[in-house]
Amino acid sequence: DVKVTQSSRYLVKRTGEKVFLECVQDMDHENMFWYRQDPGLGLRLIYFSYDVKMKEKGDIPEGYSVSREKKERFSLILESASTNQTSMYLCASSGSTGAYEQYFGPGTRLTVT
Amino acid sequence: LAKTTQPISMDSYEGQEVNITCSHNNIATNDYITWYQQFPSQGPRFIIQGYKTKVTNEVASLFIPADRKSSTLSLPRVSLSDTAVYYCLVGDGGTGRRALTFGSGTRLQVQP
Numbered sequence: 001d002v003k004v005t006q007s008s009r010y011l012v013k014r015t016g017e018k019v020f021l022e023c024v025q026d027m028d029h030e031n032m033f034w035y036r037q038d039p040g041l042g043l044r045l046i047y048f049s050y051d052v053k054m055k056e057k058g059d060i061p062e063g064y065s066v067s068r069e070k071k072e073r074f075s076l077i078l079e080s081a082s083t084n085q086t087s088m089y090l091c092a093s094s095g096s097t098g099a100y101e102q103y104f105g106p107g108t109r110l111t112v113t
Numbered sequence: 114l115a116k117t118t119q120p121i122s123m124d125s126y127e128g129q130e131v132n133i134t135c136s137h138n139n140i141a142t143n144d145y146i147t148w149y150q151q152f153p154s155q156g157p158r159f160i161i162q163g164y165k166t167k168v169t170n171e172v173a174s175l176f177i178p179a180d181r182k183s184s185t186l187s188l189p190r191v192s193l194s195d196t197a198v199y200y201c202l203v204g205d206g207g208t209g210r211r212a213l214t215f216g217s218g219t220r221l222q223v224q225p
Contacts, residue, residue, distance in 0.1 A: 042217040045214065045215070048212045090156050092156065101147075102213075103159075104156025
């Protein structure tokens, strides 16, 4: 079974802190994705990566950056956390067939106070 | 990327067949239609994908008319455990360099 793990299930940070969210997949997938999910808004794509060191902006990249130094790991960085970044963050990966079948991690619920 | 429209919510009873329709008027030639299911406190899970006509797997069926401007996810004989949010996505995810876009989804509530 594909396994996508995220570093934390719950995280509480203060406004202005730098926040790192880590995602690791164990299926040698080329593509990795970061989403945030908010009530009534569904999932919104923040960034995705189709190869090591490659990244593409999604629909809402402002306030975020990403890093993919190794194929299995995709990090989401909040340079200076703000309260409007309080959300559920979901990581996903997919294989060479593309983005159709994505495997999601359990999510990180981030609260910024 | 093609925009999708689907009902915000639906209610059903155990044992009934549920059909969730998704509208995607601007679907492009290379786009596939993909459906995901999400339970509370979990990430979405891939259910089914199709390009045209009908696709069936052990979980659901997907019906796509010839013009491909809409699609219908059919869940046979639902149970309480099918209570979830269902997302319809349209896009050319096959290249791996274009991501699919999730909308707000349809919240299905199955009653006993």
